Amino acid sequence: MLDQRFAWNNKVDFPRHGDKPTGMKATIVHKADAAFPFLHDTMVVPLLGKIFMAWYNCSEAEIVGRTVIRGCWSDDGGEHWSIPEIIAEDVTEEGLHYVPVTFHEFEGKAYAYITIMKSHDRPLGYECRVYETGLWNVVKKYEDPLLFNTLIQELPNGMIAAAGRIASRTGELPLIPSVMLAEKQEPATWRIQRLPGPWLTGDYSLPYPETALLIQDGLLTAIVRGEEKAEAYFSQNQGIDWEGPYDTGLPVAGSKMYGGMLSNGIKYFIFNQRTDTNDRSRLVMIIQPKDKKCFTRLYVLQEGYNKKLDAGPYWHYPCACEYKNILFISCTSSSEEKNVRHGILFRIPIELSLIHI
Numbered sequence: 001m002l003d004q005r006f007a008w009n010n011k012v013d014f015p016r017h018g019d020k021p022t023g024m025k026a027t028i029v030h031k032a033d034a035a036f037p038f039l040h041d042t043m044v045v046p047l048l049g050k051i052f053m054a055w056y057n058c059s060e061a062e063i064v065g066r067t068v069i070r071g072c073w074s075d076d077g078g079e080h081w082s083i084p085e086i087i088a089e090d091v092t093e094e095g096l097h098y099v100p101v102t103f104h105e106f107e108g109k110a111y112a113y114i115t116i117m118k119s120h121d122r123p124l125g126y127e128c129r130v131y132e133t134g135l136w137n138v139v140k141k142y143e144d145p146l147l148f149n150t151l152i153q154e155l156p157n158g159m160i161a162a163a164g165r166i167a168s169r170t171g172e173l174p175l176i177p178s179v180m181l182a183e184k185q186e187p188a189t190w191r192i193q194r195l196p197g198p199w200l201t202g203d204y205s206l207p208y209p210e211t212a213l214l215i216q217d218g219l220l221t222a223i224v225r226g227e228e229k230a231e232a233y234f235s236q237n238q239g240i241d242w243e244g245p246y247d248t249g250l251p252v253a254g255s256k257m258y259g260g261m262l263s264n265g266i267k268y269f270i271f272n273q274r275t276d277t278n279d280r281s282r283l284v285m286i287i288q289p290k291d292k293k294c295f296t297r298l299y300v301l302q303e304g305y306n307k308k309l310d311a312g313p314y315w316h317y318p319c320a321c322e323y324k325n326i327l328f329i330s331c332t333s334s335s336e337e338k339n340v341r342h343g344i345l346f347r348i349p350i351e352l353s354l355i356h357i
Helices: none
Strands: 025-030 038-047 050-058 067-074 085-089 097-106 109-117 123-132 135-142 146-148 160-166 176-182 191-194 211-216 219-225 230-235 243-247 258-261 267-272 282-288 297-303 314-323 326-334 341-349
Touching (some): 025 050, 025 067, 050 341, 067 097, 085 097, 085 109, 085 135, 146 176, 160 211, 176 211, 176 219, 211 267, 267 314, 282 314, 297 314, 297 341
Antiparallel strands (some): 025 341, 038 050, 050 067, 097 109, 109 123, 123 135, 146 160, 160 176, 211 219, 230 243, 267 282, 282 297
């Protein structure tokens, strides 16, 4: 069934080297500091006529110590950023962690959906918050032990969708890749579509089944992370029924991926290309023109240590969105110092880089 709907051009070898997008700018939006050396799971999204970039910080290590979700606003296309503001944190004595987060705008208001954890990768549920007078206020709580991996997107039928993973029970590991569907309203009532696989019968074969989602007309593609490959699932009825898995054939490393569709019809997919040292040092983007049946070109977004930024050598967990003819890509940058991580933003002018291919 795959029939080249998600594949690299199999007539040529997958490239080991590639160009950087023309005119791309890379900046550190938030740098690790003594209070919060750990940063991860960035999101970048158009909200309220601005660009908003968010992430979670930890005072000790990944989901260890004090954990906060924070974000910055930019009203000039990513050139300058506001002081980070807190979106969510545990102000009780329960020792909860709010992570990760995704966003959606509806009828002129910004909403955030935030997972609540008791400890690392142990979701208890999630909540919806609305941005009002500079604060993110809780409007609804949910019991599903769910993590959102993508931004919320609109479907051709007027509904909204996102991808992520869910645990079979509250407080257990989220080992089931899923796509979430809802009517276009806030706070949304999400219907969780678990992707077909051995996990449905209790065989949790993937340790971190983070899921990306691409929407192209009536075809939905979900791409699930494995440790040495990525597998694709397809839905032709707006995310209700899914078939797969199919091996994408891409040389992916074990890390979260992200994909989307630009307004000019170009499909893009961002991932860590597998390296000889099996690390996250090479972040790439492949693109598929509107008139092609497969991905045809690779761009290297970042590879190894960046002297100008004094960041890297690892670049991972991307998120992306289009706004005013610019593709914004956020990611985590980390170093050999295990707990020191920064929030990075790439800005790619679409007309310069991604149209003439």
